[in-house]
Amino acid sequence: MTMPNKPSNQCQDIETALIDSEQRFRQMADIAGEWLWEQDPQGYYSYSSVAVHKILGFTPEEVIGKHYTAFLTPQDKASQQIYITQQNAFHNLINHYRHKDGHPVLTESTGLPIINNAGRLLKWRGLDRDITAKKQFQDALLDSEKRLRLVIESALSAIVMMDSYGIITDWNRQAENMFGWSHQEAVGQRLDFLIIPLRFHDAHRQGLQRFLQTGQGEILNRLVEHTARRRDGSEFPVELSISPLKLGNAYIFSGFINDITARKASEQHARETQISLAIAQSEINMARHIQASLLPSAPITTKDFEITGYCLPANQVGGDYFDYFFRTDNQLDMVIADVSGHSFAPALFMVAARSAIRTYSNNIESPAHIIDTLNRFLFKDLDNTDFFITLFYLQYDIARHALRFANAGHPPPLLVNAGQTQCQRLDADGLILGVREQVLFEEKVLPVAQNDVLLVYTDGLTEAENSEGEFFGLERVSDIFTQHSQQTPQDIIDALLSELKHFCQRDTLKDDITLMVFKRN
Structure with missing residues (x-):
């Protein structure tokens, strides 16, 4: 009696099972966060899972009935019209949507056409997966890699x-x-x-x-x-x-x-330079010791007079020179010289001049003749090198208490007589050495009384400058010399150097400075 109803019941069971299967699929899609949708053959949404709200901000009710291009960006809306007329499945299609609040959303879309036995398209079924965050991360990673590579x-x-x-x-x-x-x-x-x-x-x-x-x-x-x-x-x-x-x-x-x-080349050059400097410094020290050994090693003090000197080179070695020595038991020779410039070349000329003076002084008695002979001896060497020498030569006759002197362009020495408050300049006509080979040098003689003091110096003393460019000057030298003329020769030199350093406000000077003080007891 019930046999005719069996096919109908089987169809109902199949339909019920199909509905249950679709419901389970849709529930699984909602749980997974993927937007499950269906569209009619013209592309209008006929179904939308609740996941659309999470992805695009629209409710399923706001989506159903809308064309699928309504939510795409204008660029995708134009490029994806082609899918309306096709019936081919698509996979991993990148869609650019606009969220309900306006921000862009990227999804990866897959769709399948549902076709009946007659080959007619019934509907589209598919799903969209939100890949916005993934795409942003990938883009950021690519940008980071590009920046790193850059x-x-x-x-x-x-x-x-x-x-x-x-x-x-x-x-x-x-x-x-x-x-x-x-x-x-x-x-x-x-x-x-x-x-x-x-x-x-x-x-x-x-x-x-x-x-x-x-x-x-x-x-x-x-x-x-x-x-x-x-x-x-x-x-x-x-x-x-x-x-x-x-x-x-x-x-x-x-x-x-x-x-x-x-x-490395620079470091090697620096090391070589340091070695060269060390060698040069050693040679300079040796030259300085040699030059110092050529100067008088100690003052000369007798019952009749006292004399001492001091040389302060601008560099380690200089072109200034002073000397005093007994020609005979009754005669003291004194000489001061200044070679133009300072450092090694002037120092070499100073040594040559000193050797010649010591040699000629034994045979020639007159200061003028000694200077003349020295000029002719050094003229060619000086002329070839553009150097010149100023020189002042004095001879003190101990028995007669008289000074005989001649000058070759050197600053005149200063003489303070006992009881006087002013200086007398000792000068005689004569051209500097090295300018002309034939020169006439004037010679003068001057008596020396007890307690008379003589200061012989190079121009480095008077031409020393302070920070404002002011010269120490002859007037200042004369005043200091006069004020301290009652003291010993060494005290006079110390006073002059002390005032000079105070005036210049520095210990190093631009030019060589040489002082020699003679005082009759």
Whole structure:
């Protein structure tokens, strides 16, 4: 009696099972957060899962009845009209939507056409997965990689990366310039074969293995200097730092390398310069000691007179010279000279002049004749070098208490007579040495009374300047000399130097300064 009803019941069961299956599928889609949708053959939504609200901000009711292009951006709306007329399934189609609040949303869409046995399109069924965050992350990652690559390529250092097998994995533009290998040629090659000199290969491989086994490396994570090799085989000094980075179970090593050829050359030049300076300083010290040994080693003090002198060179050695010595038991010779300029060349002329004076003074008695002979002896040497010498020569006759003197363009000495408050300048006509070979030098004689004091000096004293460009001057020298004329010759020199340094406000001076003081007891 019930047999005719069986086919009907089977159809109902199948339909019920199909409905249950679709409900379960839609529930699973909602749970997964994917937007499940159906569209009619013209592309209008006939169904939308609740996930659309989370993805686009619209409720299913706001979506149903709308054309699928209504939610796309204008660009996608134009480009995806083609899918309306097609009946082919699509997969992983990227859609650009506008959220209800206006911000862009990217989805990955998959759709299947539902076609009956007659081949007629009944509807579209598909789902959209929100990939906005994923796409933003991918874009940010790509931007980060681009920026990193830009930094690597624009770095001033050669950047070389190597894996734990010693194979080069990255090689920037500066590495290409430094070593001569292109990026394409270098990547995939062994690092030691490309840039490490052969004699260091074993040490490199042993060091790599030691680090992989123990985690310790002698040259890792610090700045070291080493030797690298170019493509042409030439070697050059580099400064490098190597940092290991563990990725999973493997390591990569990044190296920053700088060519320090120029710096090493500069350091070598600096060392050579220091050695040269040390040698020069030693020679200067030797010259200074030799020059000092040519000057009188001590004052001369007798019952009749006292004389002393002092030389303060602007450099370690100078062109000033003074001397006093007994020609005979009854005669004292005194001389002061100033070679133009200062340092070594004037010092050499000073030595030559001193030797000639000592030689000629034994045979020639007159100061004028001594100067004349000295001028003719030194003229050619002075003329060839554009140097000249000023010189003042004095002879004191102990028995007669008289000064005989001649001048070759030197500043006149100052004489203070006992009880006087003013200085007398001792001068005689005569051209500086080295200007003309034939010169007539005037000679004068002057009596010296008890307690008379004579100051002989070079122009470095009067022409010393202070910070405002003012000269120490002859007037100031005369006043100080007069004020201290009752003191000993050494005290007079000390007073003049003290006032001079106070005036100049410095211990070093631009020109040589020489003082010589004679006083009759």
